[in-house]
Amino acid sequence: MTKNVTIRDIAREAGVSIALVSFVMNNRIEADGKKKYRVSEATKERILEVARRMNYQPSSAARMLRQGRTHVLGIILSDMANIFYGILAKEFERIAHKHGYTVLFGSTEEDPERFDALVKSFLEKDVEGFIVVPAHGSDAGMKRLQASGRPFVVIDRYSKDYTVPYVLVDNEEAMEQAVKALRSQGATRIGMVSYSMRITSMTDRENSFAALAGPDSPIYHLSFNSVDKDAEKAVDDILARGIDGVITASNVPSVSIIKALIRRGVQIQKDIRIVGFDYSNVYDIFSPRISHVQQPLPQIASTSGEYLFRLIDLNEKGEDISQINEKIILKAKLI
Amino acid sequence: MTKNVTIRDIAREAGVSIALVSFVMNNRIEADGKKKYRVSEATKERILEVARRMNYQPSSAARMLRQGRTHVLGIILSDMANIFYGILAKEFERIAHKHGYTVLFGSTEEDPERFDALVKSFLEKDVEGFIVVPAHGSDAGMKRLQASGRPFVVIDRYSKDYTVPYVLVDNEEAMEQAVKALRSQGATRIGMVSYSMRITSMTDRENSFAALAGPDSPIYHLSFNSVDKDAEKAVDDILARGIDGVITASNVPSVSIIKALIRRGVQIQKDIRIVGFDYSNVYDIFSPRISHVQQPLPQIASTSGEYLFRLIDLNEKGEDISQINEKIILKAKLI
DNA sequence: CTGTTAGCGCGTTCAA
DNA sequence: TTGAACGCGCTAACAG
Numbered sequence: 001m002t003k004n005v006t007i008r009d010i011a012r013e014a015g016v017s018i019a020l021v022s023f024v025m026n027n028r029i030e031a032d033g034k035k036k037y038r039v040s041e042a043t044k045e046r047i048l049e050v051a052r053r054m055n056y057q058p059s060s061a062a063r064m065l066r067q068g069r070t071h072v073l074g075i076i077l078s079d080m081a082n083i084f085y086g087i088l089a090k091e092f093e094r095i096a097h098k099h100g101y102t103v104l105f106g107s108t109e110e111d112p113e114r115f116d117a118l119v120k121s122f123l124e125k126d127v128e129g130f131i132v133v134p135a136h137g138s139d140a141g142m143k144r145l146q147a148s149g150r151p152f153v154v155i156d157r158y159s160k161d162y163t164v165p166y167v168l169v170d171n172e173e174a175m176e177q178a179v180k181a182l183r184s185q186g187a188t189r190i191g192m193v194s195y196s197m198r199i200t201s202m203t204d205r206e207n208s209f210a211a212l213a214g215p216d217s218p219i220y221h222l223s224f225n226s227v228d229k230d231a232e233k234a235v236d237d238i239l240a241r242g243i244d245g246v247i248t249a250s251n252v253p254s255v256s257i258i259k260a261l262i263r264r265g266v267q268i269q270k271d272i273r274i275v276g277f278d279y280s281n282v283y284d285i286f287s288p289r290i291s292h293v294q295q296p297l298p299q300i301a302s303t304s305g306e307y308l309f310r311l312i313d314l315n316e317k318g319e320d321i322s323q324i325n326e327k328i329i330l331k332a333k334l335i
Numbered sequence: 336m337t338k339n340v341t342i343r344d345i346a347r348e349a350g351v352s353i354a355l356v357s358f359v360m361n362n363r364i365e366a367d368g369k370k371k372y373r374v375s376e377a378t379k380e381r382i383l384e385v386a387r388r389m390n391y392q393p394s395s396a397a398r399m400l401r402q403g404r405t406h407v408l409g410i411i412l413s414d415m416a417n418i419f420y421g422i423l424a425k426e427f428e429r430i431a432h433k434h435g436y437t438v439l440f441g442s443t444e445e446d447p448e449r450f451d452a453l454v455k456s457f458l459e460k461d462v463e464g465f466i467v468v469p470a471h472g473s474d475a476g477m478k479r480l481q482a483s484g485r486p487f488v489v490i491d492r493y494s495k496d497y498t499v500p501y502v503l504v505d506n507e508e509a510m511e512q513a514v515k516a517l518r519s520q521g522a523t524r525i526g527m528v529s530y531s532m533r534i535t536s537m538t539d540r541e542n543s544f545a546a547l548a549g550p551d552s553p554i555y556h557l558s559f560n561s562v563d564k565d566a567e568k569a570v571d572d573i574l575a576r577g578i579d580g581v582i583t584a585s586n587v588p589s590v591s592i593i594k595a596l597i598r599r600g601v602q603i604q605k606d607i608r609i610v611g612f613d614y615s616n617v618y619d620i621f622s623p624r625i626s627h628v629q630q631p632l633p634q635i636a637s638t639s640g641e642y643l644f645r646l647i648d649l650n651e652k653g654e655d656i657s658q659i660n661e662k663i664i665l666k667a668k669l670i
Numbered sequence: 671c672t673g674t675t676a677g678c679g680c681g682t683t684c685a686a
Numbered sequence: 687t688t689g690a691a692c693g694c695g696c697t698a699a700c701a702g
Contacts, residue, residue, distance in 0.1 A: 007681060017688045022682060043687090055482050060459045061405070062680035064396040065693050072439075072460070079425065086421040090414065090442050097441075102456050104407075105440045106432075107425050121437055124395045125407070147390060255616045262622060281590045282617055287597060342695060352674050357696060375672065397694035400679050 005054045014043075014050045021047055025058065064126065069316075073308070074122035076106045076115065076132040078156075084251060084278050084297070085133070088155075091301030092131060099309060101128075108135045110197065110224060116141035123148050129308045131155060136199050151311035151321055153304045157200045158327075165311065166327040167304040171201060174277070174293045174332035175208035178247050181291045181334055182275045187245020189217075193234055193257045194249035196221035205249050205277065218243075222253050231260040239264065244272055251278040254292075258282060279335075293332045303328055340389045349378070349385045356382055360393065399461065404651075408643070409457035411441045411450065411467040413491075419586060419613050419632070420468070423490075426636030427466060434644060436463075443470040445532065445559060451476035458483050464643045466490060471534050486646035486656060488639045492535045493662075500646065501662040502639040506536060509612070509628045509667035510543035513582050516626045516669055517610045522580020524552075528569055528592045529584035531556035540584050540612065553578075557588050566595040574599065579607055586613040589627075593617060614670075628667045638663055 007025070011018045024047045050056075064070045075092050077085040089105060096103045104127055106118035115138040122130065123144070130152035134142055142162055145152055153165045182190055192209045195202050206219055218241065220234035234257060238246065248254035254276040258268060266272055269286050276283055276292035283290040307328065315321050342360070346353045359374060359382045374382075399405050410427050412420040424440060431438045439462060441453035450473040457465065458479070465487035469477055477497055480487055488500045517525055527544045530537050541554055553576065555569035569592060573581065583589035589611040593603060601607055604621050611618055611627035618625040642663065650656050 004680095006679085018681085019683075019688060019690095023687090026682085040687095057458050057483065059400070059461060059680060061396045061399040061461055062693095063682075065394070065400055065680080065695095066682045068693085070396070080415065080428070081418065081422045081425040083416065083418055083421065086418065086424075087416045089421075089424070089440070090416040093415070093440065093442055097452075102439055102441075102460060104437055105424070105428065106437070107428050117432075123392055125437060126394060126396055148392070255619075259619050262620060281615065282620055284590075284594050285597060285617055285620055339694095341693085353695080354675080354697075355673060358673095361696085378672085394694060397679095398696075400681095400694080401696045403679085 004059065005056045007056075007058070009054060010047065010051050010056055013054065014047050016043060016047060021051075024048065025051070070126045070128055071101050072104055072125065072127045073101050074104045074106070074118075074125070074127035074130045074132075076108060076118050076122070076130065076134075078108055078110055078133045078135065080105065080107045082252065083280070084295075087297045088301055091298050092305060095302060095305040099305075108133070108138075110135045112137040112139075112141065116144060119144050119148075123150065129153075129312045131304050131308055133157060134159070136197060146322075149322065151308060151315050153308045153311070155300060155304050159200070163325045165307060165325055167300055167307060168327065168329050169201075169295045169300070169332050170329050171204035171332075172208045174295075175205050175247075176212065177332070177334045178275045178277070178291075178293050179209065179212045182245045182247060182273060185245070185273045185275075185291070187273045189241065189243045190245035190247065191217055191238060191241070191243045192219045192247045192249065193231070193253045194219055194221055195253060196223040196230075202249055209247060222256060227252060227256040228259070231256040232263075235260040235264055235266075238272070239266070246272060246274050248274065248276045251276065251280040254278075254280055254290075255282050292335050294335050295332050296330055299330055303330065339394065340391045342391075342393070344389060345382065345385050345391055348389065349382050351378060351382060356386075359383065360386070405461045405463055406436050407439055407460065407462045408436050409439045409441070409453075409460070409462035409465045409467075411443060411453050411457070411465065413443055413445055413468045413470065415440065415442045417587065418615070419630075422632045423636055426633050427640060430637060430640040434640075443468070443473075445470045447472040447474075447476065451479060454479050454483075458485065464488075464647045466639050466643055468492060469494070471532060481657075484657065486643060486650050488643045488646070490635060490639050494535065498660045500642060500660055502635055502642060503662065503664050504536075504630045504635070504667050505664050506539035506667075507543040509630075510540050510582075511547065512667070512669045513610045513612070513626075513628045514544065514547045517580045517582060517608060520580070520608045520610075520626070522608045524576065524578045525580035525582065526552055526573060526576070526578045527554045527582045527584060528566070528588045529554055529556055530588060531558040531565075537584055544582060557591060562587060562591040563594070566591040567598075570595040570599055570601075573607070574601070581607060581609050583609065583611045586611065586615040589613075589615055589625075590617050627670050629670050630667050631665055634665055638665065 007018055007021050011021045024044050073096050079085055080089055093103050104122055108115045112135045115135045119141045132154055133156045153167060155167045158166050158168055190213055194206055222230040248257055269288060274290050276290055279294050283292050311321050342353055342356050346356045359379050408431050414420055415424055428438050439457055443450045447470045450470045454476045467489055468491045488502055490502045493501050493503055525548055529541050557565040583592055604623060609625050611625055614629050618627050646656050
């Protein structure tokens with residue numbers, strides 16, 4: 001174990017008290033107007049010099065223990081290898097940094113047990129707040145989260161089972177845009193390709209699609225673990241039915257179904273029109289570009305981030321945040 | 336602030352000593368064979384019951400302070416919104432979890448100051464080890480990292496300026512595969528599209544390309560902040576020179592150049608053959624699929640992860656790890 | 671065998 | 687500018 005330099009070592013070396021070193025380190029000096037503890041420039045410089053020379057690194061564990069604050073957030077996403085969550089992760093990290101926070105990340109891989117384990121582990125790490133994308137069936141984890149009393153915001157999906165702070169996207173309206181776009185591009189027989197995962201982002205879009213497109217517009221479900229194989233089957237049916245317009249419920253199904261169509265020799269955007277959800281750089285490859293309904297990722301991140309910081313703030317002030325459950329709905333945009 | 340239940344509260348409530356609660360909580364009991372502290376089943380149950388009832392949550396800060404271990408790793412990547420790093424992030428998180436660790440993530444966005452800030456902040460958080468992708472010019476951050484004495488592994492890029500533990504991919508051999516593949520697909524006049532960023536993954540590939548393809552095979556540089564615009568210019572020249580085979584140095588330039596070519600009406604894989612580096616789902620869209628040299632991401636993650644845990648272990652045992660600087664080179668694979 | 675006492679680790683902060 | 691208590695869990699040493 002690298003013997004870490006402590007505040008005491010510095011004090012000894014500089015010939016001053018431990019307390020003084022602490023003050024200097026925290027710039028508790030001349031806190032403008034409010035006369036704080038004062039140190040002579042000379043000793044201040046000496047202390048800083050010694051600290052630098054000894055390569056002093058304060059232990060946030062000790063500080064935390066005293067102050068009760070870690071300045072760490074816990075962010076639990078579904079899958080960081082999916083660009084959708086990758087962009088969110090990046091945005092969250094940026095926002096956290098701006099507020100002087102660091103971020104503990106976790107991927108659930110849509111596994112509720114993993115979700116619960118992450119919540120537990122982050123709680124023990126004393127994160128000050130959470131932003132989470134619950135996996136389907138994450139009741140244990142959500143219960144744990146609520147019981148902890150720690151501030152958190154749920155994004156991307158909701159559940160009627162818990163009334164908590166949410167930041168969501170209006171999937172119904174988004175689907176209206178998608179269907180309208182597809183029809184305006186000349187498609188007459190339309191279908192939808194979705195995930196088999198029963199998360200609300202999918203089910204909402206499916207319900208909305210069913211309502212708009214009517215009962216004989218098919219909805220195909222690709223399973224998380226066999227998207228490509230399931231896409232092949234879906235394409236069989238799509239071709240058999242003579243469908244000329246497809247809406248994909250998310251970027252992963254989009255790519256999968258496009259690949260399967262191409263393998264069948266179908267001309268994308270000519271034989272079959274596609275409108276996607278979320279972003280994928282595959283959309284840009286075709287001409288005309290594949291329209292897609294894009295969730296405002298940076299806005300989701302900043303909105304939920306601000307929401308969380310507000311909760312943390314209130315919590316810190318001793319207010320009861322357990323009754324706060326505002327649901328913020330953002331709009332998607334057709335590209 | 337949610338008044339946290341401490342070990343003392345439990346002790347008082349259960350009518351036992353603090354120490355006993357600690358033992359029970361840690362299962363320091365019946366450490367099989369080794370007779371550890373023993374507690375009667377009755378009191379043990381009582382303590383556990385009280386802890387559960389009071390919703391006890393141990394503070395890892397306090398524990399850490401005592402044991403000197405946080406079980407947290409710091410992972411600094413370039414850009415989590417890039418699928419390449421997204422996959423790595425996911426893998427690292429999985430591996431860390433398997434070892435009982437949690438992960439602090441950071442994105443540098445190729446900014447050396449950000450890199451240094453992240454290193455500093457993670458050091459303060461007492462991470463036990465790092466895996467980092469240094470931004471170009473991250474000398475301050477690397478110096479800080481080395482001075483800290485904390486275990487770390489550098490991946491994806493290297494610098495002759497520091498001799499440290501590395502896990503890299505053999506870019507020279509990878510480029511040989513790429514050029515060979517491109518030629519075998521019938522390309523005669525070939526060029527390369529790279530990033531203008533001077534990181535070794537790029538420069539190595541460029542040097543290797545130049546050596547293999549000869550002096551009149553052009554190399555185009557797209558700048559990080561204007562890839563699409565730069566790609567347009569590159570395409571002008573590519574068409575003017577009658578180039579029929581392009582190697583792209585990374586996934587971002589790949590997508591950019593493909594889009595630009597398509598906008599010019601060029602038939603990908605017919606008029607111009609492409610061989611890419613890294614993975615992008617765009618590669619799968621064309622027929623024949625765009626060959627690409629793929630870095631073994633899961634292997635990079637597991638290799639560097641094991642490497643880091645080895646270093647942490649040695650460090651914990653008091654050995655001097657500052658002299659360890661094995662460079663592990665993995666092979667890329669043509670897909 | 672069952673349990674307790676007491677001091678440690680380290681930065682913060684109040685009283686002096 | 688300093689001494690010393692504090693926060694909280696861990697654990698060596700000790701006791702019934």
